[in-house]
Amino acid sequence: MRTAPAEAVGPLMRGVAVLRALSDADGRLTLGELVRVTGLARSTVDRVASTLVRMGHLRLDGSTVTLAPRLMELANAYLGALRLPELLGPYAVQLAAELDESVSLAVPDGDGIRFVHQSTRRRAMSLTFRIGDLLPAERTAAGPLFAAHWTPGQWESWRERRAADPEGLGFPGVPPGAGEHFEERTASARATGWALDDQLIEPGLIAVAVPLCDPAGVPLCAISVVSHTSRHSAESLRAAVLPRLRTAALAMRDALAHDCVPAPAAPHALASPAAVSKRELGAEFVESLARGLTVVTAFGTGRAELSLSAVAEATGLPRATARRALITLDHLGLVATEGRTFRLTPRVLALGCPPLSRTTLPEIAAPHLAALVRTVHDSASLAVLDGDAIQYTARVATARVMSVNITLGTRFPAYAASMGRVLLADLPPEERAERLGRTELSALTPHTITSPAVLADLLDRVAEQGYALVDEELEEGLRSIAVPVRGVGGRAVAAVNVAMHTTRRTVGRCVVEVLPVLRAVASRIEADLHVVSRFCQTPTS
DSSP states (O other): OOOOOTTOOHHHHHHHHHHHHHHHTTTEEEHHHHHHHHOOOHHHHHHHHHHHHHTTSEEEETTEEEEOGGGHHHHHHHHHHHOHHHHHHHHHHHHHHHHTSEEEEEEEETTEEEEEEEEOOOSTTOOOOOTTOEEEGGGSSHHHHHHTTOOHHHHHHHHHHHHHOTTOTTOTTSOSOOOOOHHHHHHHHHHHSOEEEESSSSTTEEEEEEEEEOTTSOEEEEEEEEEETTTOOHHHHHHHHHHHHHHHHHHHHHHHHTOOOOOOOOOOOOHHHHHHHHHHHGGGSOHHHHHHHHHHTTOBTTBSSEEHHHHHHHHTOOHHHHHHHHHHHHHTTSEEEETTEEEEOGGGGGTTHHHHTTOOHHHHHHHHHHHHHHHHSSEEEEEEEETTEEEEEEEEOOOOSSOOOOOTTOEEEGGGSHHHHHHHHTSOHHHHHHHHHTOOOOOSSTTOOOOHHHHHHHHHHHHHHTOEEEESSSSTTEEEEEEEEEOTTSSEEEEEEEEEETTTOOHHHIIIIIHHHHHHHHHHHHHHHHHHTSSSOOOOO
């Protein structure tokens, strides 16, 4: 890396190095491993980790450091400013459904490409890349489309990189490989306007891509249809999808041409909380690191390019502090300077986005459920609606001689479970009635409600009050209380509950003591879910 400018913020550089190391390691390393990978002193790694934990970007469990969902705020700032995922994502989803193949959007990043959107198909042999993954241009379908517009200097940089790393070991998102005949493939792409990847990334994977260009003809992104050799040859995939892919690209181009950039979204002004944390943690909190990462969140939807003054105003940082942070981010390749304005680069996605983009809702919920159990000293679970039943997808048990014993994957009738009632109550009235109409309301205990009319009235009350309490209806001696977990659109995508033996608490104490804590935990799960799923598809199970 080139020599850092004199005004660069050292702690910010070291913090970024830690985040990149964790991202390259799929989101998890021990403190000792971070010392070895980054070359930083143990005391420095400890302070950086403490600061990032305090900011909500990392979690620390003993000596193990894990990326936390809130770190996706950095990637979301870039993706929001880019606009392409938000504008073109619906077209990619439609194209994937029509072709029954996965569809990807990628942007250029130096002599590589980074994925910014995925629309996948649910099948045993599904083909997906992680959003933010960096792939060498020579081993992709999108790469030749971008390389067709490289300058001589960019080609020289590519040749130097290839000479130093012929197997592409510097690209952890793909297995080692060469990617031959890239210059010939680029010439073909320049002439035809499309390109193929015939098992260059890995055996069996094939893709065809077309560019989406700006008015000057320079590709803004590439749209790829991805399949595998059990379904197509490279040539049959081209013949099957290229005409429809080009039609979709025209529709996407029109969407870009008519895009009305929305009013700027409010940035996350974290300068004041950072100062509070410095007072709370003293020497363990690296304020300059916190402030530098805050600068990244100044960008976003409607804020693609900002002046120094705008960055300082958005973050609440002194102008001199914002300037040094921008100089550092520019040196690290996370920010590009154009005259008097700054913009984020795709390299921001390297700060945790690839592993976090694959985070599931159970993984998001697990640490929050653990904290809930430590507070209430009873078992807590997460479940989703699956047909007429609920299925447990995350669970933390309490350490008691007598406790509720349920394993992951367990299914219970939705009508008789607290989490099931929360989820049924949130359904549109027609769908709820249809589900209940096909469900046999069996008496699981003497207390189970089996009257359709009584259950319908009860679900209306659950929807109104926002929680469900089930008392010995699923199993004698079992009492549970549940609340919904809502996705970005406001619908319940899952439910969380606390379950206990009836001797532990009365119904009244459940409502007074457990319900407020349960709601607070659901809110924290939702906050993490909304950050992760803003531009990614987050599986609920």
